[in-house]
Amino acid sequence: MPPISPQLHEELGKRLRQSRADVQAAVRARTDGDTDDRPAISPTAHMGQNDDAPTAEMLSHNEEHRAEHDSDLLHEIDAAMGRLESGAIGVCVSCGREIPEARLRATPTVQTCVACQERIEHERGTGRGPSM
Template structure:
C-alpha cells in the first residue's frame, strides 16, 4: 500500500490530537474542582441519609459507564495516533486492504475497511461501528 498523502497525514494528526485534547478536557471537567463537585464512582457515593437507593445506584452506574467510555475513547485515539506515527493508518487490520480516505476522514480512529466492519458487525450481531 502506498503511504497516505502528507496532507492526509497532517489532517488526521490534527484531528486526532484535537479529539484527544477534547476527551481529556471532558475528563478533567468531570473530575477537577471542589471535592463536592467531583463525580463519585463508588457504589455508595451517591447515597445520603435520605437518598433513594435505586437512584443512588443509577447515578453510580452512570458515572462508571461514562468513565469507561472516556477511557475507551482515549485508548482508541491513542492507538490511532500510534498507527499514524508508525505509518500503518489506513490499512485494514482484518484484511490488509486500504481503508478509503473518506472513511478515514469521517472516523480517524477506524481500524477496518467497510466490508470487514460489516462482516464483524454481522458476526457479532451488532450495528455499532467505530466511534470517535
C-alpha cells in the same frame, strides 16, 4: 511510504490531537474541583440520609459508564495516533486492504475497511440490519 497522502496525514494528526485534548478537557472538567464536586463511582457515594438507593446506584453507574467510555475513547485515539506515526493508518487491521480516504476522514480512529466492519458486525449481530 504511508498509504495516505501527506496532506491527509497532517489532517488526521491534527484531528486526533484535538480529539484527545477535547476528551481530556471533558474529563478534567468533571473531575477537577472540590472533593464534593467530583463524580463518585461507588454505589453508596450518592446516598444521603433519605436518598433512594436505586437512584444513587443509577447515578454511580452513569459516572462509571462515562469514565469507561472516556478511557476507551482515549485508547482508540492513542492507537490511531500510533498507527498514523508508524505509517499503518489507512490499512485494515483485519485483511490488510486499504481503508478509503473518505472513511478515514469520517472516522480517524477507524481500523477496518467497510467489508471487514460489516463482517464483524454480522458475526456479532451488532449491525444496522434487522436483529430478528
